[in-house]
Amino acid sequence: MDTIPLVQASLGDQELAAVAEVFSSGWQAGQGPRGKALEQELAARYGAGGAVAVSNCGAALHLALLALGVEPGDEVIVADYTFPAPAHAVRYVGGVPVFADVRADTGTVDPQAVAGLVGPRTVGVIAVDTVGLPADYAELKAITDRHGLFLIEDAACAVGATYQGREAGALAPVACLSFHGRKGITSGEGGALITTDPAHAAHARLRSSFGIESIFDQARVVGLPISVFTDIGYNYKLSDIAAAILQVQLARVGELLDRRRAAAAGYAELLAGEELLTLPHVPPDRTHAWQSYLVTLAPSVDRAAVAADLRAQGIGCGHGTWACHLQPVYDTTQPCPVSADLFAHQLAIPMHAELTGNQVERVAETLRTALQANSQPTTSTAGTQGGAA
Template sequence: MLSVEAIPLVHASLGERELAAVAEVFASGWPAGQGPKGKALEAQLARKYQMSDAVAVSNCGAALHLALMALGVQPGDEVIVADYTFPAPAHAVRYLGAVPVFADVRPDTGTVDPQAVADLIGPRTVGVIAVDTVGMPADYAPLQALADRHQLFVVEDAACAVGATYQGRQAGALAEVACLSFHGRKGATSGEGGALLATDPAIAANARLRSSFGIGSIFDLGNVVGLPIPEFTEIGYNFKLSDIAAAILQVQIDRIDELLARRTAVAAQYAELLADEELLTVPQVPDDRTHAWQSYMVTLDADVDRAAVAADLRAQGIGCGHGTWATHLQPVFASGQSCPVAADLFHRNLAIPMHAELAASQVERVVDALRGALRAHSTTRVLGGAA
């Protein structure tokens, strides 16, 4: 029996240019963090996003943690967070002894609903973490207006959104502080990695110091004449990004437009091929923004058995996943809050293969397999496009 070629859910677009960049780091003798490549990456990010400063760190979770510390979040403070997302924002709030308050999302975009945020603002609220859900920017104009009215900070979790835009502005530059991810499934990747971007250089300086145990760059200290001995004046963390990863990212950031164009073409093909499918809904992108397509999530009809569909796809070598999380339903964050839209999307979304290396023939195969699985596992049994 002939084996069927697997179509993975995600695949990193790494090649010879990235390998050459790593070789340069090996030759330099400084593979650790906050060295020449890290500094060059930070300058590249600050220019690209037109922010005052950028801090390269080990992952987006670290960036979120550093952001909240730099913004002065204290134990007992409440931070409103988008509910439908990987739970990193809520983790970051909890790291500081603060309270994550979960805001429901829009049913069409999966991004945080500004009205839900408005309804949750109380006397202990200090800020909002908006999430660009799987690559779709949130509604920053009304969110910022709310924040200004109530003197709150806004942090943009742009982990999935490198390359996306909102009202002509780049995701990653839509709030006073933004956090990026360079995880293996993102539009630009070094396997793991992240960055904090800030409009206020003092916020970035605070984050940079805390990301290196509170003593700053050892590389810089090693280049000072004499023997400077740093003092540990506050508790910091080891959140540095290695120069190996930074070198890879310099290449990847340079390739964002190319890689995003390929992802966008895949999304357009999915939308065209699935336009008449009554057992699911394809993603809808509002006119005032563009999507980074970190993931391609379809929303299944309520009568479809999602687990059975996923099992069918995986049996045919096609990667898929549940989508993302309704954070308020996770046991560690149980609080009695209700976010019904996020809960519904959590139970009905299905992520299908999305990456820049997908061929048109592979997309066609995914769609054919998905249609067959939908019909096999739907109680409505839609056939031939009609109920």
């Protein structure tokens, strides 16, 4: 039986040719000519004051908080229902992540929850475009502007998505992208910081390279330049090999996103009317990048059993994403009930640009069968009392 993986990268001959060019260039390390070209393309795409290519999105989030001046003890409100990279980044700089609950329909951070968490130590907000769906940035920006807070867009999953006609990655003054293997475009690993402020970009670029200027630039200076370390930095550089792959992938965004959208439309049609799950909701003012396709199972469904049935048929699946406030590392009693409920009941089914129509049909059919086989009938209170009488 052919397997249908949960995720699969779309990499081919164009990407291989770009890598071969880098191999012959003599510069494969970070911040070389391909990295610089990628940064220019990203800045142009997002109309930004600067873009910094880095090793992953977690690095971009860390650099963003450093550039924005977050200090130990500062509180940063973060979306709860997501991979915990934003909260981790807040901890990297000694800050305190404060978890905001999410909307039940979209899984994106709830602006009302954010507004209720602003306090005297709050310095900013990190919103997340949950599995590829942009958050409510008009409302979030109104809140952050009112209180003088920064706003960061974690657009790790959302390359190609839009909100009110603007592309994800350009929805806040600072945005962070991911090019991990399961994202819409990928170099295996990688990330970028996108910002409207050139000074923030320059700060992040310096910190991404141990606190010194580009070694590639230094190597082109006649004489014997000696770098001076003026600040503590990190090894967050993106190799020119990865940058070359991403230049190709960036040109393919539209093509790859169209294929994901076709798969999502197929699922929506084939699973319509299934009472044991709820399909993803996309508000009319935005579009989804479909990094993942999450369905919400009814409380009567045994999710683990459904997953076991799917995997037995060669179909990949996962739990969705995380309710960060429940993770032991944060040791918080702060409630986020909507996030916790989604964490308990959502299921990720295969979503990538390599899915065929036949595979989408097979996933939907197998999922329907598994739901019926692993659902307990609900018993009303009245029926139970009548039986006891």
